Amino acid sequence: MKILHTVEFYYPSVGGMQEVVKQLSERIVKLGHDVTVATTRLPERNDLVINGVKIEEFDIKGNLVRGMTGEVERYREFLIDSDFDVIVNFAAQQWATDGTITILEKIKAKKVFVPTGFSGLYSPLYNGYFESMKGWMKQYDMNVFLSDNYRDINFARDNEVEKIIVIPNGASEEEFLAEENIDIRGKLGIPKEHFLILHVGSHTGQKGHAEAIKIFSKARIRNATFLIVANDFGDGCGAACKFKKFFFNGWIKRKFDGKRLAITSLTRPETVAVYKEADLFLFPSNIECSPLVLFECMASRTPFLTTDVGNAAEIIRWSGGGMLLPTTVDENGYSHADIEGFAGMIEEIYRDTEQRREMSEAGFKAWQERFTWGKIARQFEQLYSSMV
Numbered sequence: 001m002k003i004l005h006t007v008e009f010y011y012p013s014v015g016g017m018q019e020v021v022k023q024l025s026e027r028i029v030k031l032g033h034d035v036t037v038a039t040t041r042l043p044e045r046n047d048l049v050i051n052g053v054k055i056e057e058f059d060i061k062g063n064l065v066r067g068m069t070g071e072v073e074r075y076r077e078f079l080i081d082s083d084f085d086v087i088v089n090f091a092a093q094q095w096a097t098d099g100t101i102t103i104l105e106k107i108k109a110k111k112v113f114v115p116t117g118f119s120g121l122y123s124p125l126y127n128g129y130f131e132s133m134k135g136w137m138k139q140y141d142m143n144v145f146l147s148d149n150y151r152d153i154n155f156a157r158d159n160e161v162e163k164i165i166v167i168p169n170g171a172s173e174e175e176f177l178a179e180e181n182i183d184i185r186g187k188l189g190i191p192k193e194h195f196l197i198l199h200v201g202s203h204t205g206q207k208g209h210a211e212a213i214k215i216f217s218k219a220r221i222r223n224a225t226f227l228i229v230a231n232d233f234g235d236g237c238g239a240a241c242k243f244k245k246f247f248f249n250g251w252i253k254r255k256f257d258g259k260r261l262a263i264t265s266l267t268r269p270e271t272v273a274v275y276k277e278a279d280l281f282l283f284p285s286n287i288e289c290s291p292l293v294l295f296e297c298m299a300s301r302t303p304f305l306t307t308d309v310g311n312a313a314e315i316i317r318w319s320g321g322g323m324l325l326p327t328t329v330d331e332n333g334y335s336h337a338d339i340e341g342f343a344g345m346i347e348e349i350y351r352d353t354e355q356r357r358e359m360s361e362a363g364f365k366a367w368q369e370r371f372t373w374g375k376i377a378r379q380f381e382q383l384y385s386s387m388v
Contacts, residue, residue, distance in 0.1 A: 001384055002034045004084040004109070006096040010039040011050060014231060015202065016292045017116065021090055023172060025053045027377035033384075036084070038075070038096060064098040065120075065129050075099045080106045086384045088112040092133070092152075093120050101132075104139040110387040113140040115152040117289025117310065122333045134159040141387055144380075146290035147311030151333065165383065168318075169290045170376040171367060175272045176299035182273040188227070188262060195224040195350060198278035198302070200271060200293050201285065202231045203238035208284035208307065210237065211337045213244050213261065215284060218343035221350045223258040226282070229266050229274065275300035279356065280349060284325070284337035285309045295371050297321060298363035303356045305345060309335040318370070321363020323349075 007021045025035045029052035041057035048055045056078065060070035076099055079087065087109045089097040097113070104111060113136075120126040137143055137156055142163045145153040156164055185192055197216065201207030209228055216226040232238035241263050248254075248261040266274065275281075281297045281304035288310030295315070297304040304322035306312045313324050325345055326338030349356055 008094040171299035203236035298367035303359035319366035
């Protein structure tokens with residue numbers, strides 16, 4: 001089959017959506033198919049074929065609500081004139097999908113939509129967009145959802161969209177089953193005896209970094225390091241997090257409780273290494289669809305504590321790999337951690353070695369059985385084949 005995946009950003013850009021499309025594209029190539037990714041042109045991208053995946057670059061920014069600028073017409077002509085068997089749009093509210101949905105009837109290929117959460121569904125700014133979405137979704141040959149109970153799939157059902165399938169996220173078996181040869185504690189200066197709590201998520205301001213630092217500060221535990229692994233793109237919470245780190249580690253109380261806060265960016269192999277080394281994953285994020293980091297916790301045998309965000313509750317039901325913590329959800333659909341409740345649960349699990357072991361083994365078993373990227377990619381291949 002000849003397949004086109006469209007996504008706003010792709011490797012070497014990093015992020016959850018980039019990782020999903022990269023994993024699926026490269027694995028479907030290995031299954032014998034021709035895969036192209038249409039995405040934003042990046043100056044740091046040196047090759048237009050990466051691990052067998054062809055890259056088609058476009059200089060476009062924006063979405064239908066904010067407005068799109070750049071090579072929009074060239075992109076639409078590319079879609080209309082193409083000879084792909086299947087075209088797949090990953091994520092709404094960005095140009096690679098929004099440049100497609102107004103010309104769906106002109107595209108010859110079978111069309112698949114992977115909404116990934118509809119983060120703007122409750123925003124008044126997007127009222128008109130989602131009113132039109134009711135019709136757009138019915139023009140796709142299939143709509144793929146990451147969860148069986150989240151705002152995007154519930155929106156589809158409420159508006160009588162019939163072509164629906166659920167295919168979850170996953171984590172890479174090549175990464176997490178490989179032998180580890182990185183002394184990540186030594187590299188980061190984390191004492192071997194320290195209880196290591198991990199958070200992985202960029203400085204977007206919506207990954208719960210501020211809440212996580214408060215939770216760690218309030219938790220009555222000793223000799224523990226809280227490590228935030230985060231990329232900083234300059235317009236989020238990076239500066240604020242560094243400021244909090246300075247005061248947290250300089251507080252005189254640290255001489256008595258032995259706690260420390262570390263914030264850094266790491267390479268992907270280093271990130272995998274620290275997942276495997278962590279004793280607990282703390283994830284008080286504000287908004288998600290289906291958090292990749294929770295699948296990566298399962299793959300690394302790391303128990304996790306998370307807000308009720310995206311389909312975190314469903315992932316816990318699927319896996320038994322973590323616990324859902326006290327959460328409130330505001331009128332815009334953003335989740336907020338109960339700081340005192342989170343801190344108390346950290347204290348409990350810090351002391352309960354057996355519970356941590358049970359969650360880590362349950363999560364790892366579920367991941368091996370259902371949530372490796374190899375298994376997920378085959379589900380997408382089967383879907384594409386059934387349509388063609």
